Amino acid sequence: MEKVIREIKDNSYRKILSEPELFCQFIRNFIPVELLKDIQPDDIQDHTERYLPLISGNRDTDVVKLINIPKREIFVIALVEAQTKVKFLMSLRILEYCVCIWKEWCKDCEKEKKGSTAAKGFLLPPVLPIVYYSGTGKWTAPVNFIDKIAYKDVFGKYIPNFCYEVVSLSGITIKELMELEDALSFILLMDKIKNPGKIKYILKQVDKAYIEKIKGKIPENLWELIYTVVTLFLMKLNVPKDEIETVTKHLTERKITEMFSLMETYDVQETRRIARQEGLQKGLQKGRQEGRQKGRQEGRQEGQMEGRKEECIQLVIKLIQKKIKKIPKSYEKKIKALSLDKLEQIVDSIFEIEQLSDLEPFL
Numbered sequence: 066m067e068k069v070i071r072e073i074k075d076n077s078y079r080k081i082l083s084e085p086e087l088f089c090q091f092i093r094n095f096i097p098v099e100l101l102k103d104i105q106p107d108d109i110q111d112h113t114e115r116y117l118p119l120i121s122g123n124r125d126t127d128v129v130k131l132i133n134i135p136k137r138e139i140f141v142i143a144l145v146e147a148q149t150k151v152k153f154l155m156s157l158r159i160l161e162y163c164v165c166i167w168k169e170w171c172k173d174c175e176k177e178k179k180g181s182t183a184a185k186g187f188l189l190p191p192v193l194p195i196v197y198y199s200g201t202g203k204w205t206a207p208v209n210f211i212d213k214i215a216y217k218d219v220f221g222k223y224i225p226n227f228c229y230e231v232v233s234l235s236g237i238t239i240k241e242l243m244e245l246e247d248a249l250s251f252i253l254l255m256d257k258i259k260n261p262g263k264i265k266y267i268l269k270q271v272d273k274a275y276i277e278k279i280k281g282k283i284p285e286n287l288w289e290l291i292y293t294v295v296t297l298f299l300m301k302l303n304v305p306k307d308e309i310e311t312v313t314k315h316l317t318e319r320k321i322t323e324m325f326s327l328m329e330t331y332d333v334q335e336t337r338r339i340a341r342q343e344g345l346q347k348g349l350q351k352g353r354q355e356g357r358q359k360g361r362q363e364g365r366q367e368g369q370m371e372g373r374k375e376e377c378i379q380l381v382i383k384l385i386q387k388k389i390k391k392i393p394k395s396y397e398k399k400i401k402a403l404s405l406d407k408l409e410q411i412v413d414s415i416f417e418i419e420q421l422s423d424l425e426p427f428l
Contacts, residue, residue, distance in 0.1 A: 078147035080290065081290070082147075085106035085111075087248060088109055089106055090248065092143065094245055094247075096193070096230060103135075109133075111129075112130065128145045129143070129145075141193055143192075144162055144163075147197045151200065153207075155206050159210070162192075163194065166192055167192070193230070194229035194230065195232060197234075198232065201259055202235065208230075239270045242257075243271065248284070251279050251321075252291065252294055256298070264302075271325065276321045280321060293384065297412075312324055378401055378408060381408050384412065388415075388418060414427075
């Protein structure tokens with residue numbers, strides 16, 4: 066379950082940056098290109114599904130956007146990779162991306178006007194490669210492609226020479242995030258909490274004035290996304306379901322200060338210890354009834370598994386109700402009959418579930 070939750074957290078970046086307003090905030094706040102400082106949501110077209118299937122491997126965290134620069138008649142393709150670990154061949158991966166994007170761009174231009182790419186004046190659009198790194202350490206991989214090639218001092222002029230931009234969450238201070246006063250800054254602030262022991266340390270630094278300002282600046286359509294992101298964040302910290310509901314209830318009511326106060330005083334480690342002890346006790350009880358060591362081991366495992374499954378069932382229903390509003394009883398019954406693996410798959414795909422028919426592949 067913990068591995069799946071970690072993957073959910075990573076996958077949420079695609080949904081976050083799929084929102085035009087949040088993507089614009091990301092570019093305006095962190096990318097040092099003056100030409101992009103005034104981009105607006107209407108200037109953004111999502112091309113993620115157009116380009117990512119062309120590239121091998123798991124790309125669930127990546128987004129591709131076409132940015133129209135007003136009054137300039139130019140397009141910039143922004144490619145954003147979300148990473149939680151350092152990837153030392155990232156520059157090669159970026160190069161693969163760029164080549165695929167340009168090849169498809171040429172195909173599209175030829176479909177629109179045959180022979181256009183053969184013209185002397187034909188130019189490819191710039192691709193802006195970005196890595197958003199949310200890991201705890203520094204990004205230590207070379208950002209210049211040429212630095213991954215041997216004998217670059219001898220063959221340098223024959224080697225592609227480009228770099229990608231790294232936006233490292235660990236390098237952005239809480240004060241800098243608060244100065245931004247936008248929805249994305251709130252999400253990234255929450256993302257800074259990497260373990261339960263950091264909750265109080267991080268949240269104590271957040272000014273009440275900042276909280277009041279962002280409450281008025283977050284559009285209504287983004288609150289649901291923020292609710293889901295915070296829920297998944299709490300899952301990653303192994304917060305029990307009932308505690309997640311207590312915390313996120315404040316968020317639903319736009320009571321961010323109260324939510325932070327509850328999180329600060331919440332002893333996650335103690336709750337996790339109690340939860341483990343309860344699961345162990347269930348297993349031991351069943352084991353004692355069977356009277357054999359094997360029974361005790363199996364009972365303990367089954368008790369823990371059943372507890373995890375029941376918690377996951379309730380969480381799935383809660384998240385789906387948040388998106389679809391009302392789940393028919395027949396669907397609830399099917400959800401409760403699913404295996405833990407299937408339930409985890411639903412949580413993993415929660416951002417893609419918009420209507421009841423989207424649940425069918427899992428039922």
